[in-house]
Amino acid sequence: MSSAQDSHGAAPEERRLHHRACPLCEAICGLEIETIGGTVASIRGDKNDPLSRGHICPKAVALKDIHEDPDRLRQPLRKTSGGAWEEIGWDEALSLAATGIRAVQARHGEASVAAFLGNPNVHNLGAMLFNKEVLRAIGSRRVFTATSTDQLPHHFASTFMLGHSQLLPVPDIDRTDFMLMLGANPSASNGSLMTAPGVDERLKALAARGGKLVLIDPRRTETARLAAEHHFIRPGSDVFLLAAMLNHILTNDLGRPGRMAALAQGWDELRAALAPASLERAEAETGVAAAEIRRLAEAFAAAERAVVYGRMGVSVQAHGGLCKWLIYALNIATGNFDAPGGAMLADPAVPNVGAKPTTHAFARWRSMVRGLPEFDGQLPVAALAEEIEDAPADGAGDVGPIRGLVTFAGNPVLSTPNGGRLDRAFGQLEFMVSIDIYLNETTRHADLILPPATGLEASHYDIAFHNLAVRNTAKYSPAVFEIGPEQKRDYEILQLLAARLKGRNDATIVTPEQALAMALAAGPYAPDKLEDPSLAVTFERLLAEPSGVDLGPLRPGLPEKLRTEDGKIALAPALFTEALGAVLAAAPQSREADRFELIGRRQVRDDNSWLHNSRRLVKGKSRCTAMLNVDDAARLGVGEGDLVRVSSRVGAITLPAEISDGLAPGVVCIPHGYGHGREGVRLSVAQELAPGVSVNDLTDEQAIDPLTGNAAFSGQSVQVERAPAQAAE
Numbered sequence: 051m052s053s054a055q056d057s058h059g060a061a062p063e064e065r066r067l068h069h070r071a072c073p074l075c076e077a078i079c080g081l082e083i084e085t086i087g088g089t090v091a092s093i094r095g096d097k098n099d100p101l102s103r104g105h106i107c108p109k110a111v112a113l114k115d116i117h118e119d120p121d122r123l124r125q126p127l128r129k130t131s132g133g134a135w136e137e138i139g140w141d142e143a144l145s146l147a148a149t150g151i152r153a154v155q156a157r158h159g160e161a162s163v164a165a166f167l168g169n170p171n172v173h174n175l176g177a178m179l180f181n182k183e184v185l186r187a188i189g190s191r192r193v194f195t196a197t198s199t200d201q202l203p204h205h206f207a208s209t210f211m212l213g214h215s216q217l218l219p220v221p222d223i224d225r226t227d228f229m230l231m232l233g234a235n236p237s238a239s240n241g242s243l244m245t246a247p248g249v250d251e252r253l254k255a256l257a258a259r260g261g262k263l264v265l266i267d268p269r270r271t272e273t274a275r276l277a278a279e280h281h282f283i284r285p286g287s288d289v290f291l292l293a294a295m296l297n298h299i300l301t302n303d304l305g306r307p308g309r310m311a312a313l314a315q316g317w318d319e320l321r322a323a324l325a326p327a328s329l330e331r332a333e334a335e336t337g338v339a340a341a342e343i344r345r346l347a348e349a350f351a352a353a354e355r356a357v358v359y360g361r362m363g364v365s366v367q368a369h370g371g372l373c374k375w376l377i378y379a380l381n382i383a384t385g386n387f388d389a390p391g392g393a394m395l396a397d398p399a400v401p402n403v404g405a406k407p408t409t410h411a412f413a414r415w416r417s418m419v420r421g422l423p424e425f426d427g428q429l430p431v432a433a434l435a436e437e438i439e440d441a442p443a444d445g446a447g448d449v450g451p452i453r454g455l456v457t458f459a460g461n462p463v464l465s466t467p468n469g470g471r472l473d474r475a476f477g478q479l480e481f482m483v484s485i486d487i488y489l490n491e492t493t494r495h496a497d498l499i500l501p502p503a504t505g506l507e508a509s510h511y512d513i514a515f516h517n518l519a520v521r522n523t524a525k526y527s528p529a530v531f532e533i534g535p536e537q538k539r540d541y542e543i544l545q546l547l548a549a550r551l552k553g554r555n556d557a558t559i560v561t562p563e564q565a566l567a568m569a570l571a572a573g574p575y576a577p578d579k580l581e582d583p584s585l586a587v588t589f590e591r592l593l594a595e596p597s598g599v600d601l602g603p604l605r606p607g608l609p610e611k612l613r614t615e616d617g618k619i620a621l622a623p624a625l626f627t628e629a630l631g632a633v634l635a636a637a638p639q640s641r642e643a644d645r646f647e648l649i650g651r652r653q654v655r656d657d658n659s660w661l662h663n664s665r666r667l668v669k670g671k672s673r674c675t676a677m678l679n680v681d682d683a684a685r686l687g688v689g690e691g692d693l694v695r696v697s698s699r700v701g702a703i704t705l706p707a708e709i710s711d712g713l714a715p716g717v718v719c720i721p722h723g724y725g726h727g728r729e730g731v732r733l734s735v736a737q738e739l740a741p742g743v744s745v746n747d748l749t750d751e752q753a754i755d756p757l758t759g760n761a762a763f764s765g766q767s768v769q770v771e772r773a774p775a776q777a778a779e
Contacts, residue, residue: 063087069096069596070527071510072110073173075657077240077247078512078519079105080597083113083530090114090506090530100600101523105248107240108655108667115664116505117531121732122487123501125536135489140538140546147498148550150481151188154454157480162453164192166434168460169200169658172514175562176502176541179513181458184544187551191415191424192452194431199466200362201243202760203370205426207378210623213407213613215426216517219378219393220244221357222604223252223520226391227261228353230346232288232373233363233764237272238652242361245519250276252520264346266291266338267363268649269677269719270712282714283336285647286765288360289369289633290335292376293327295347299383300324304351308385313609316622320379323627326634334638337714351384355391363649367764369633371757375626382619387608394604395611398516399524399587400569407613418442418449422759430759431466432751438475454481463491464659464725467753467761468700469746485543488663489732491725500547502540506530511566511592522605524575524587525598526566563589575601629757646718648696648766650745651677659723662736674742675708676770677719683709686772693773696720698766700750703743704773718770720745 063086070081080099084091093114095106116122126143127135138146154163165185171177185193197205205215221229223246234242236249246252253263253276262278265271266288274280283291299305300321307314329340336343350356358380364373378387386392413423417433418441429437434452441451455476463473476482476495484493487501502508510527533539538546541562549557567589570576575587587599609617641647655667662668676694678686688694694707696718705720713719724742726733746763753762 065091068528068530070506070530071512071525071598072113073505073510073512074109074112074661075240076242076245076515076518077102077105077107078245078515078525079107079110079240079247080525081106081110083506085530088531090117096597098597099525100598101245101519101521101525102247105251109657109661112661112664112667113505115666117507119663121489121663121734122504123489123499124534125501127489127499127501129497143498143500144543144546144550147483147500147547150483150497151454151456151551154481158450158453160189161192161449162451163188163190163456164194164434164437164452164454165190165456165458166431166460166462167193167195167458168462168465169196170459170660173512174459174504174508174540175510175513175566176508176539176544177459179562179565180541180544183548184456184551187548188456191427192437193428194434195428196431196460196465197428198430198432198759199366199761199763201365202425202758203365203374203755204243206371206758207374209408209412209426210625211375211378211620213409213615214403215408215411216403217395217611217613218243218518219381219387219395220518220520220604221359222391222394223249223256223357224603226256226355226357227259228350228356229256229261229263230266230350230356230358231263231273231277232266232358232360232377233365234359234361235267235271235273235652237276238654241520243518244359244361245515268714268717269651271651272654274712281338281342283338284641284714285363285649285717286367286369286762287336288364288367289372289376289630290327290332291338291343292373292380293324293630293634294329294332294343295350296376296380296383297324297327298329298344298347299351299380304348305383306351306385307383308389310382310385310387310619314382314619314621315616316620319622319627323622323630331634331638350380355389356384356386357381357392362652363764366650366761368753368755368762369757370755370760370762372626372630372633375623379621382621388606390604390606395607396517396519397522397574397601397605397607398519399573399575399601400511400513400516400566401573402513402517403611403613407615409614422754425759430754430761431462432754432759432761434462434466435468435472435475435751438478453479455479457482457484457486457492457496459486461490461492461659464723464744464746466751467746467749467763468751469725469744470701471751485540488660489730490659491728491731494728494730500543502543503533503537504540507533507537508539509562511562521603522601523598524592524601526589526592625757641716642767644769645767646682646716646770648745648748648768649717649719649764650722651719653721656721656723662723662726662740663733665735665739668735668740672706672740672742674721674724674740675706677708677710677713678770679713679715679717680709680711682715683707686770688772693775694770695773696748696768696770698748698750698768701747703745703747705743718768720748722746
């Protein structure tokens with residue numbers, strides 16, 4: 051079909067209206083997309099979408115930019131012996147991919163080929179359904195994902211407390227009276243592990259009904275505008291605040307746990323573990339006054355409906371796993387777990403929680419160099435570079451250095467700690483294949499790039515984020531445009547590659563629609579599982595209701611949803627209590643006078659590194675800046691826009707300063723996802739308007755959460771100085 055036709059074979063000038071869920075971030079906002087022939091005429095919010103209710107953010111319009119981007123790859127690229135790129139056909143490309151992977155494994159063993167899966171995979175239906183086929187066909191247990199640079203502590207806490215890694219409670223933001231938020235900025239992210247499109251309006255509604263939002267963060271973020279209170283906190287110290295709050299509540303019998311008292315076990319062990327967590331120690335570690343911590347604890351416990359929510363700032367730090375455990379425990383101890391207005395579990399039409407517990411899926415194997423444990427089949431990505439460069443060649447069995455790599459829609463050179471080292475390590479691989487739509491900072495190292503059709507060319511049902519939504523809904527989005535004869539969709543690429551790896555030249559292709567229809571038929575809203583079959587969610591109903599199906603507010607579901615062996619919540623798993631004991635027994639940390647603590651930040655027009663080739667999103671003043679506190683900047687002799695050099699053990703970057711009174715002293719704040727000014731990258735807009743520098747050329751891969759293995763980006767110690775060229779003026 052030519053680009054002058056739409057997905058229905060319409061005449062070139064025919065106008066059509068398409069209903070769509072935006073796949074660019076976790077909010078899955080409903081869209082109305084008007085097309086004229088083969089082009090996008092307009093994109094606006096769908097007021098009939100039961101989850102987003104017409105909300106739209108600037109990123110959604112970038113769907114047009116991605117669709118029309120001349121830099122987007124549409125057919126396979128092979129790197130020639132001279133380092134140039136040439137387009138080849140799909141049959142040849144798939145054969146080369148399978149042959150290259152198997153050749154490395156024949157020389158070095160099955161585990162010599164690793165895989166990395168990036169964040170965009172969870173936003174693509176085809177990838178979510180069929181990535182595992184390729185991983186199984188490769189046969190290596192060296193799998194790395196973006197999870198261990200992000201939300202791994204959430205999955206860790208859910209596994210050991212609730213019995214399954216995907217039982218992730220979300221705040222019932224639409225019914226709560228008191229929301230205590232740590233290290234999160236949903237006004238910029240539209241929610242994270244809390245699918246809450248239009249979150250600003252939801253927070254305004256919280257205030258309008260007499261409730262309040264209290265924000266704990268080293269930066270006065272965009273969300274702080276909507277908060278009744280904001281408290282600065284030292285990066286990485288949240289564990290002390292949370293432990294002191296919970297200890298104060300339990301010691302003084304303020305909790306009112308209600309039915310959680312019987313549903314959870316381990317109360318005595320929890321109290322014993324928290325006993326050393328004093329308000330005074332918390333003040334010394336966090337910078338938040340003991341009296342304020344006491345007041346917050348008592349106000350939270352007294353609220354009729356309350357919820358603690360912590361996100362990136364508490365996940366990507368040295369105590370991320372402990373923070374998530376304590377957040378769950380705070381909600382449980384105050385009766386705000388599995389209760390309206392508290393932390394609740396969604397009831398999606400396609401659940402991603404299996405029937406069996408996942409508590410066994412930990413430390414079944416380890417990385418070679420540091421011995422870091424796997425979790426849920428994945429190794430911490432902080433170990434990837436060293437597994438290429440430093441793993442001994444005479445490892446046990448067939449385990450030696452990583453010699454080959456398959457990347458799935460990820461850019462770890464920009465998104466993982468010590469990206470500079472990883473950039474160099476990729477140059478040592480014998481073979482690399484990337485499934486990606488761009489020639490970017492990571493895929494430039496590949497021998498072969500397999501680009502799937504994407505965005506408006508792909509159908510969508512959001513498996514991941516309906517499981518994390520603040521309201522139960524279901525929505526299917528057909529593809530807006532057909533693809534060209536030179537293109538393949540992700541589900542075809544994945545199934546065909548898996549077949550080639552198994553020695554077959556072809557495969558019987560299962561479409562996402564077929565898989566979705568089967569999943570719905572087996573799900574909780576299937577006709578045979580409801581008293582009123584007319585309320586069932588079937589594929590046919592999703593087609594008939596293109597704006598989405600409303601399944602109602604979050605509902606209590608425990609103990610039925612628990613996957614623990616005894617059917618109870620485990621309040622005090624030994625892994626957590628022992629780790630907390632070590633933290634509380636350690637001497638208080640002092641801050642070096644000439645050092646800064648690093649934190650990240652997110653802007654509403656950014657989505658990691660993969661929307662920087664949209665001119666409408668990156669135009670204007672550069673957002674890749676080092677934000678500094680006013681007093682810190684004065685002490686360094688740095689003014690607005692002056693270049694500063696930020697350095698760490700692993701590297702240094704130079705970028706403009708942004709001076710703010712909304713940042714805690716001793717903190718430097720740098721956004722994530724930049725660093726496009728490298729040779730061999732084919733991202734023309736990003737390189738022209740938003741090259742920036744990568745904060746992950748600073749972050750140290752040795753800095754991890756020792757409990758979970760998650761990368762500890764936040765709170766790393768760095769030096770900040772006026773750039774030498776300016777200092778000499």
